Structures are given as structure tokens and as C-alpha cells.
Amino acid sequence: MSDDGFAQMRQLAQLAEYIAVDYMEAVRDGQVVNDGEYQEMLEFSQLIVTNISEIQDKSADAGDLTDQAKALQEAIQNKQAIETIRQMSGSLRGTLLALMPQSSLPDHLLSKATVKGLYESQCASCHGAAGGGDGVMAEQLEPAPTDFTSKERALNRSLLGLYDAISNGIDDTAMPAFTQLTEEERWSLAFHVGGLAFQSGSEVTGEAPSVTLSQMVNHTPVQLAAEHPEMTQKGIERLRAKPELLFQETTNPLKITRDQLLLAQEAHQHQRGDYQTAQALAVSAYLDGFELVENSLDAQDKALRQTLEADMMAIRQLLKQAQSPGEVESAVSRTLARLDDADRLLSEST
Template sequence: MNKSSTHFCYPYRSTNKVKQKILSIITVIFLSINLFSLPVSAQTNDTAQLRQLAQLAEYIGVDYADAVENGEVVNAGEYQEMLEFSAMIIDRVSSQVGSDHKAAIYSQSVALEQAIKDKMSVSDIRLISAGIRGQLLAILPESPLPSRLLPEKDTQTLFQENCVSCHGVMGKGDGLLAKGLSPEPTNFTDKERAVNRSLLGLFDAISNGLDDTAMPAFTQLKEQQRWSLAFYVGGLAFNSSKPSTKTAQEIDLQNWINFNPTQLINADNNIDADYIDAYRASPSLLFNQQQNPIEITKSQLIAAIDAYKGNEFTKANTLAVSAYLDGFELIENSLDARDEVLRKQIEVNLINLRQVINSPGEEKQLMQLSAEIFTQLDEAEKLLTGAALSSGALFSASLVILLREGLEALLVVIALMTVLIRTNRRDALKYVHAGWVLALIAGVATWAVAQSIIDISGASREMMEGVAALLAAIMLLYVGIWMHSKTNAEQWQAYIQKHISTQLRAGTLWGLTLLAFIAVYREVFETVLFYQSLLTQASPEQYSVAVSGFITGVVILAIVAWAILKYSIKLPIARFFSMTTYLLLALAFILMGKAITALQEAAVISISALPMHVDLPWIGVGSTWQGAFAQIAVILFFAFYRISTKQKSIKSN
């Protein structure tokens, strides 16, 4: 970083006709979904350009002290850079700032340039540059905030790998390449500059680089890595030797990132230097205090309403989605055990709020609906925090979580196993077992990574589950159609003699592994998350009750698996394939509904409510046209296949 920038110098082979039909259903389903899809929002180019302007203004405010002292130029190179950057700001304001704000920012930019030419004091320059930056931040959408930083050791490694050549091992700007650079790299241990440098400015410098300097853009680094580096170098000039009596919740993280320490102290008399030192030197303190899910729901809703009032509708919708996925969804099972009706009311209202918040001019309806939601959330909070869950409620919630999340996956795995057993390919069972075992490991590993290394948002979690469910639904429909074509005993014997052994040797067995993996993986991560949330509503003495509910669920699922394997194998081959076909069709129907619901919750697919409320989550049926359309498409495709194959059979006879 240079100066206030930051230098970190898918089972079986089928006929072509069947394959074409499968491709058709995939096309139909995806086209159906796309009819209701919403565009994925991203940071616009205009936003990036305005952020760079704010970065330049802060750069000048920080480094002007190196150029002018007591009205005299003390470093000609630095002074020339100040002139060039101030002229650059004027030019970019003219082309990049909207007409509603251009005049005020432009006049301040001209004033900044003139003040530099007049060699005014550092305090005057910082006042003007801070004003420019403040106005730019006011018209910019708030940047997504980091929810977790990398462990300090990992961040230090990043710094050593990317930054020391210019900024030195200790961040003092004395790296091996420093002497050949103009301007010289930033000394991050300089306290005077550090108190005038914001974390957002550091992050933008790492992300975008800085024009006309040796500071490059570190686009190869992930966002969390860049935030971690920004917090790291932003704390090198501070120490936490003096304890702070304040808590991190006394200052909003957005403000903590947007503004420098001097601005924060000037804006709030209750914030002192010790407070700044403690949290700048140890930024992990800002991320260690975890809010409970209801607090997250409330805070995200408040932020969503504020964004709506500021006409930032995309941001408001993102925050409203987060309020449900990152907050309320995590306590649904616990709340169900106490008041299922209240849970459904809150869920419906949160969905309704998302529909309202996307439309301008609906502020009155939004405020009425949000007031009702906050009242319901207060009621839910009293239920959840007034006392620990009763042992009976805790046992039921624990049991229901496992049965609800595990039954579909179990049925898919068992169906695959029974097919292999009926085709005398018990040797291939290991492929199915490999799939679900790997899914268990991967699911738990994903959860662990999400807890300690990276942050997986609720929207990302629902996206992952939705895509997995969609793939599983399509694959199950494919297998179901293949099995239906073998319900005639003569067809099956001919198929066995002619195809099954060679096809299973041709590599398609790995398709069994993939399907088993997808079916199980999509449930594991969320199941662990739900149990984690459930245990927060129980006292330590009740953990054994939750475990007993889990074990009971495992026993029930094992009995279901044993019963299906035992009795389905005894069925005549034609009846076996017929029953299995409809089981797989039912699972495809359910998973398709759940896929659409998950993608709607992640705000990938829009929500259009049916005229009547339907809530049958066990079979994936909800109250939206998108879900109904997708599930009907599954049934219609299978019906079309049956009719067409029957007509061909009649003609051939």
C-alpha cells in the first residue's frame, strides 16, 4: 500500500429419446423459473467511481502534512501529488457525480484545490477533504460489512506475503522496495496519520489501488481477506494497553468503518482515545459479540426501513431478506415448540414486508406492517427468553428437526440401494454409501468453516440448498422415468441381459455417488445450524434431552430404512419398479417445491402469492405461483412421458 492506500504489494445411461426428454424438462423448468427471476444486484460502476473519489479526498487529508508545513512546501514531490490529486477530484466530480449533488461537491473540490495552492494549514485541508468525503458517503449506498475477520495469524501471513516488500515487516513503510518508490509507502505505525485514516479508505485502496502510485489493486484477494488486511494495518499505530470501559456495541460498525478516529471522537463526546485504541488495536473485539437471532432480525429490519426511506430499494430488499434468513429462520424450530401460530404469522409478515419494500410509495403500509412484526418479535422473544424450553418441547423440536431434514435424503439413498439390490449389483452399494458418508463429512466441514474462517450468509445458504434441491429433483425425475420404462417384466429381463452390467461398468456408478451426495449434503449444513440455535434455548442440564430427541430421530429413520429395504425387495420386479417410480416422482415433486422456496428466500426468484394461503412444508407446497408452477411442471412432464410411451406401445402392437 502506498500512503493511505494499502499495498499488499450427476445414474444410468438411457436412450437418446429419454435423454432428449430430460433435456426438455430441464429447459422447461429453468425457463419457468426465469420468468419470475430477479436480477442479481452488484455494486455499480458509478458506486465504485464515487468510492474512489472519497478515497482520494481522504488521501489528501492524510498526506498533506508531509507536503506543507507552516505555509511552506517541505516536500516538492508530495506537494505536486496533492495538486494533481485535487485537480483529479474536480475532473471526476464533473463527470461522475449526479446533478442533484454535483454543485455542492464541485464547489468544495475547487475550494480544496485552491487551499492547497495557497498552502493553507493541515487542519483546513483536512476539514475541506473530510467535507467532500462526507458528502460522497452520504449519496453512496452503504457497503456490505464484514461479519467476521480472518484469524490474526492468517492476516499477518497475508501481510507478509503481499505487503512487506514495500511497507516493511512491521508496516513502517521501510520495505526493500520502499526507497525506489515515489511517493514512499505508508508508515502504518504513524499515529498522527492513522487517526485521520478510515478503515473504508484502507479497504478501497487494497481493492482498487491508487492512481499514479505504485499501489496496485489486490483483486485476487477475497473480500474477507481485504477487510482483514484493512483492519490489521489500520490498527498498527494503536495499542490496547489501556483498558476501555466502553463496549463495542456503543458504536455502529458502519460508522466505525466509514470514519476515521478523529471524526468519531469529534462526533461523540462519550468516545475517547482509549476506546479507539482498544478496538483499533484489537478489531476482533468488534466481531466477538454475537447477537441472538431475534436481535439480528430487528436490527436488519430497522436498517431495511432506513434504506427504503432513502430510496435504496435494492439494499432495503437485501436487508429484509437477511432479517429472515440470518435471524428469524434460526429460531423457527424453537418457536414452533412454544407457539406455532405465532411463528407462521411472523413468517408470513416477513414475506409480505419483502414484497412491500420493493415498491416505492408504500411507506405507510411498510410502517404498519413493520410495527406489527416488531410487536410479534417482542412476543416471540419473551417466549424464547422467559424460560428454557420444557423438556417435552425440546425433545419434540430436536426430533422434528432430524425427521424433517433427514427423511427426504434417506428415501433417496434407500431408493438407490434397493435398485442396486434388485439388479444383483450389491457390489455397487459402496458408491451410494460413499456419497452419503462424504456428504455428512462435507456438511459438517462447511458448517465448521462458516463458523471460523468464512462467513456464509443466510442468502448464500438458501442459494446452496435451492440449487442442490433443484439438481436432485431433476435427477430423481430422470431415474423415475428410466425405472418406469422397465416396469414390464419382459422389458426388464431383456434390459438386464443386454445393458445393466456394461452400463454400470461404464462409469455411471459415480452418478449414484453424486446423487446420494447432493441429497444428503443439502440437509446436513442446515440441520447442524438448526440444532445449534435450538441448544441456545435450552439450559445445559437439558442438552441430554436434545440428544435423546436426535437419537430417537436416528432410530426412526433407521426403522424406515430397514422396512423399505426388507419389504420392497420381496415385491415382484414390475411392481417394485412401479412403486419406486412413484416414490421418486413424489420426492422430485417435493424437492422442486423446496428448491423454489429456498431460491425465493434467497431473493433469486420473486414471490407472487396465491389467492389462498397454503403451507405444507413436508411436501414442499407453499403459497406462491412460482412454486406451484414448478411442481405442476414436474407432474405434467411425467404425465406427458407416460402418455407418449403408451401411445407408442399401442402403435407398435
């Protein structure tokens, strides 16, 4: 596929996602509630049909894209329910992504302080200091700037879609292309605004990432939850709120500690009577993980190191026998929260 064809398919995927997110502002209960938004939905769905027809003329691998695009257009014309439109848009977008070459992914993000300053200088005047779409220029803009704190929108928005919007702008809106920013800066902003709707649940601990960076970037939280039933919705939202978890090396000793503690908790709760396995996993959490960073953490915060050591000893004792519901879960959750503090300290030190 040529570079032009790749760019065209990326834009079509972006349009499909845009429809999935904004259709709720145009139609409710089968009725048009905002004619301007509805006309935009009709325009974008027609644009998808037209451009996909051109792609299919050039590519034998495009499959049933035209049929999917026309079905989506017809559903919008018939003012079908938002759930139907989201399902059809997501399916079309998934087909487009499968046909495209793997896009490059960031290998790290800017520090939180740096990206926050970047957001304030480049985005806050329109999208607001907290991302609520209420910046000082918002009242002058039509359509209004995106509210990044809207959870319903964020659940149906991918990080790739946000990155593309930052990189290329959005036609017929005040959203410009931020071509003056580096790729690293654009990715960092995409991860930042993509997590604003999930900050209230970001302290939920107890679930290690089981999705790849590529999956997290390309798919919306709703799609991830459907494709990864082993993960809870809260776990996926936590990754959006704390994307640094996606960039940790798998050999990170503290990640090993987290993973083994979670497995120990699961063995204790779900494999009744298998307390020996649960305790062995808790011992591994200490020997194969935490012990490797004890000296480094001691140099940063000796009290935290001692608390974590005591925490893990207490967990090992709890796992020896049956416990009242929630007691092990509570102890593990407290320890995971302190492990996050330790990880932050060691990362900042590094």
C-alpha cells in the same frame, strides 16, 4: 446510481482521504517542503474537481459537491494549514459517503495468525515486517510505502480507505490492486494495518463499543471522536487495535458482564450516594453475564474462573460505600483485562 458512478464516488472519497493524510508531507507553515508531494496534492484536488463536475451533471442529488471540491483545491493552492485541509477533505468525503449506497461490510475477519501470515507474504516486502514503511524494497520506491505505524496518519485514515487502496491500488505509486485476494482477505488486511499505529494502547480496558461497524469502517478515528463525544479517544483507538470487539454479538455473556461493570463503576463515581444502583449493576454483571459461561471457562482454565469470581465479589463489596479515588476504577480495569483473557480462551475453544 450506476455501478460506474458508485465506483467513481468511492475513488473520489479515497482521494479526499489521501489528501487529508499526505498534505502534511507537502506543506508546513504555509511553505512547500516537498515539491513532488505538493504537485501530487494539486493533481489530486484538480482530479476531484473534474470528476465531481461530471457526477453533478448526471445526478441532481450531488448538492454542493463542486463548491466543496473547488474550495479544497483553492485551499491547497493557497498552502493553508493542515488542520484546514483535513477539515475540508473530511467534509467533502462525508458528503460523498452520504450520497453513496451502503457498501457491503465484513461479517467476520480472518484469525490473527492467518492475517499476519497474509500481511507477511503480500505486504511486508514494501511496508516492512512491523508496518513502518521500511521493507526491503522500500528504498527503490517513490513515493515511499505508507508507514502504518504513524499515529498521525492513522488517526486520519479510515478502514474503508485502506480497503479501497488494497482492492484498487493507488495510481502513480507502486501500490498494486490485490484483485487476487478474496474480499474477506482484503478486509482482514485493512483492519490489520489500520490498527498497527494503536497497538501500544490496545490493552486499555473499560470502554464497551458504542459505535457500529459501519461507522467504524467509514470514518476516521478523528471523525469518530468528534461525532461520538461519549467515547474517549483511547476507546476508539482500542477498537482499531482490537477490531474483534466490533464483531462480538451483543448477547455475548462476557460483553454483558463488561457493560454492567462499567455502568456500575459510573453509577458509583458520578451518582454520588447511589451505591445501591451500583451494586445492583455489579450483581447483574455476574448473574446475567459471567454465570452463563462459568462452566465453559472452568473446563478451559479453572484458576481464571475462580479469580474472576473473586474479582467480581470484591467489586460488589467496594461498591457498597464511598471509596478513595481510583480504587473502584483499578479493580474494574483488572477484571476487564481478565475478562478479555477469558473471552480469548472461549473463542479459541469454540
